[in-house]
Amino acid sequence: MPETEKTSELRSDCGSCFGLCCVALTLTKSSDFAIDKPAGEPCPNLGEGFRCGIHSKLRREGFPGCTVYDCFGAGQKVSQVTFAGVNWRAEPGSAELMFALLPIMKQLHELLWYVEVALATGSARAVHRELRALRDETEELTRGSAEELVALDVEGHRQHVNASLVRVSELVRAEWAALVPPPKKGKKRRTDLRGADLMGARRAGADLRGVNLRGAYLIAADLSGADLRGADVIGADFRDADVRGADLGSALFLTQTQVNAARGDSRTALPAGLERPAHWG
Incomplete structure (x- = not known):
């Protein structure tokens, strides 16, 4: 964009x-945050000038959730x-x-x-x-x-x-689905995966053009090399999803939060307007 x-x-x-x-x-001690902190209480890493004291090393200090x-x-x-x-x-x-x-x-x-x-x-x-x-x-x-x-x-x-x-x-x-070749005889292409549980699913290289993935659980899914152009991903959970080499360049309603939560690389295509996270390497 x-x-x-x-x-x-x-x-x-x-x-x-x-x-x-x-x-x-609210911060809950977990793999995302190193501490418990109730809403309304300043994080101990917040400085007087409203700057994070460990911003450059959040992931190393146990706060990957902050980078997402x-x-x-x-x-x-x-x-x-x-x-x-x-x-x-x-x-x-x-x-x-x-x-x-x-x-x-x-x-x-x-x-x-x-x-x-x-x-x-x-x-x-x-x-x-x-x-x-x-x-x-x-x-x-x-x-x-x-x-x-x-x-x-x-x-x-x-x-x-x-x-x-x-x-x-x-x-x-x-428009995007019309570009997808018809499936082989006896097979049916699923295009409506709203709210689907795809946690840990193996979809490497999958053609997901024009698929409805609204609210889908893609946690730790293997989407490496997948084509998600024209896929509606509004509300989809991309935490730890492998999108290395995936084409998200025309994924519909993709947000920076979703990108930050996923695991991508220099080959991952992103829409204009979204930044490649520093922790992707």
């Missing part, structure tokens, strides 16, 4: 944030727009509300990301007008007051936007 002023606002800018993810989120997380730019929006640049240390009374807003703003910014992806998709032109209206509506919500945001029915708005995203998915997947 081409970089625009709108999409740049949907990228995490830790330098403009008050370390909200380092405080607002992406807020879609919600942190800086809450910090610089909703609270006008006044941080929770300077105004302790704002802390609870500020932390409560991070997940709400993150959901709104995630929706904006999906809408921008859809608007950059030529085969979904028939839906572009309503998508632009949804983008304007969602952007307006992100600029509401803290009190308005806390009272917002985020799930209701997600469903409202999702109806159009589903239409985009159908148009895009049909």
Whole structure:
């Protein structure tokens, strides 16, 4: 997806944030995090200037989960727009509300990301007008007051936007699926794998063009060399999925969080606008 002023606002800018993810989120001691930390309590690695003291060695120190997380730019929006640049240390009374807003703003910014992806998709032109209206509506919500945001029915708005995203998915997947050769006699190609349990599945080199993988569990799946162009991966869990050499260049609704969670390499094709994680090597 081409970089625009709108999409740049949907990228995490830790330098403009008050370390909200380092405080607002709950950490559970596991393979992802080296410690237990309740929501609302600052991570011991968070410095006075809202910088992580171990940022360059998070994985070595037992915090790979931190390298996966992406807020879609919600942190800086809450910090610089909703609270006008006044941080929770300077105004302790704002802390609870500020932390409560991070997940709400993150959901709104995630929706904006999906809408921008859809608007950059030529085969979904028939839906572009309503998508632009949804983008304007969602952007307006992100600029509401803290009190308005806390009272917002985020799930209701997600469903409202999702109806159009589903239409985009159908148009895009049909276009890609039409390019797939018909299966051999006696075999049937599965194109609807919504919510499927594919944990640890062996799909190396698989032709998954135009497949619906919404909400699929791809944890530790072998997708090396697979072709996922035109596959709808919204909400799919890519944790530890092997995407080395896979073609995700036109995967629909792929996010930075999903990319960060997977295991790829220099041969993995990614959509424009998404970065190759440093830990891929």
